[in-house]
Amino acid sequence: MTKLIAMFKEFKDSQVDQIKDLAHQYSYQVKMEDELLDTDDQDIAVIYGWSSDLTQERLETMPALKWIQKESAGVDAIPLSFRQKEDLLISNMSGIHAQPISEHVFAYILSHYRCMPQMAASQAQGVWSPPDPNLFRSLDDKTILVYGTGNIGIRMAQIGAVLGSRLIGVNTNGRPIEGFDQCIAFGQDKEWACRADIIINAMPLTDLNREYFDLDYFKTMKSSALFINIGRGASVKEADLHQALSDKLIESAYLDVFESEPLSEKSSLWQLDNIVITPHITGTVEHFMQESFKIFFPNLQSFLAEGVLVRNQVDPQKGY
Numbered sequence: 001m002t003k004l005i006a007m008f009k010e011f012k013d014s015q016v017d018q019i020k021d022l023a024h025q026y027s028y029q030v031k032m033e034d035e036l037l038d039t040d041d042q043d044i045a046v047i048y049g050w051s052s053d054l055t056q057e058r059l060e061t062m063p064a065l066k067w068i069q070k071e072s073a074g075v076d077a078i079p080l081s082f083r084q085k086e087d088l089l090i091s092n093m094s095g096i097h098a099q100p101i102s103e104h105v106f107a108y109i110l111s112h113y114r115c116m117p118q119m120a121a122s123q124a125q126g127v128w129s130p131p132d133p134n135l136f137r138s139l140d141d142k143t144i145l146v147y148g149t150g151n152i153g154i155r156m157a158q159i160g161a162v163l164g165s166r167l168i169g170v171n172t173n174g175r176p177i178e179g180f181d182q183c184i185a186f187g188q189d190k191e192w193a194c195r196a197d198i199i200i201n202a203m204p205l206t207d208l209n210r211e212y213f214d215l216d217y218f219k220t221m222k223s224s225a226l227f228i229n230i231g232r233g234a235s236v237k238e239a240d241l242h243q244a245l246s247d248k249l250i251e252s253a254y255l256d257v258f259e260s261e262p263l264s265e266k267s268s269l270w271q272l273d274n275i276v277i278t279p280h281i282t283g284t285v286e287h288f289m290q291e292s293f294k295i296f297f298p299n300l301q302s303f304l305a306e307g308v309l310v311r312n313q314v315d316p317q318k319g320y
């Protein structure tokens with residue numbers, strides 16, 4: 001029987017050659033997405049990457065499937081019944097996004113704190129118009145509350161600390177994490193939510209945090225606070241966030257992820273004047289495929305040799 005490695009995202013040619021050579025040694029074939037016919041599905045043992053075509057129904061046509069190497073950190077797009085299958089290995093790319101996302105989040109914050117949009121608007125009109133000095137804020141002595149103290153959360157904490165901020169991390173049980181001034185448990189975070197100047201969601205989506213950020217939550221925030229979501233859109237009740245922003249319960253939101261993507265052109269979020277919307281790009285970076293090869297290839301070697309993974313295996317119970 002043919003055993004297939006289905007590539008739903010492409011590496012550069014020399015890397016594909018390395019993958020093919022290795023696969024060949026173990027009698028596996030490598031096929032790119034456009035070479036996969038429906039009839040091949042039953043032979044697929046490994047999936048690299050992801051595609052919106054990989055629905056529950058399609059995955060059910062793959063009885064030989066043993067391992068999915070997602071090309072993202074979040075694995076919530078994989079249907080739950082597959083994420084919980086005992087005989088299916090899942091790995092992710094957590095780690096690669098930590099630097100670009102952190103840079104992007106601080107680009108959001110510093111642009112806001114340093115009045116860049118106001119000056120861009122003046123420049124567009126050819127007007128020399130310094131904003132009110134009181135509008136220029138500093139990160140020194142500000143409190144940043146970060147939900148998720150994993151790869152992304154830690155990198156953001158390191159950068160925030162250099163800029164003089166106090167970093168409070170939220171994780172599942174409040175365990176201390178190097179880089180944060182203090183960590184608290186999810187569920188015991190409201191006392192900091194009302195004191196934070198900036199709140200950032202960098203959690204994987206799980207049943208615990210689905211729609212966690214709702215109107216009650218936004219009501220506890222300071223009216224001068226910024227809310228940033230680079231985790232997953234479904235952790236936020238979008239209609240409630242819309243209300244909080246229109247009623248000026250909070251100052252601004254910076255959103256990279258949404259309940260449904262792409263964000264519909266009919267979404268009322270587009271109309272708000274205190275929001276910045278980016279199209280799920282904060283993790284994007286030039287060397288992404290190079291870095292993901294460094295995770296995938298050792299995993300492939302170990303999977304083919306011994307049926308186990310050595311990097312980034314997802315815990316099916318936790319979901320990340």
Ligand SMILES: NC(=O)C1=CN([C@@H]2O[C@H](COP(=O)(O)OP(=O)(O)OC[C@H]3O[C@@H](n4cnc5c(N)ncnc54)[C@H](O)[C@@H]3O)[C@@H](O)[C@H]2O)C=CC1
Pocket residue numbers: 072073074075093094095097101147148149150151152153170171172186202203204205206208209230231232256257280281282283284320
């Ligand atoms: N916007 C984008 O382009 C990207 C978004 N992401 C999102 O960010 C998430 C995190 O990525 P990494 O930091 O690489 O993951 P990671 O696995 O290194 O860290 C996840 C952290 O979240 C914490 N966590 C999980 N559930 C929690 C809960 N209910 N309450 C508090 N903390 C909780 C864990 O304790 C852990 O510290 C991804 O799962 C993905 O959803 C990741 C990459 C790119």
Ligand SMILES: O=C(O)C(=O)[C@H](O)COP(=O)(O)O
Pocket residue numbers: 050071072073074075077097280283284
């Ligand atoms: O890694 C993640 O998680 C992300 O959100 C990526 O940056 C984009 O992932 P996909 O939405 O393409 O799975």
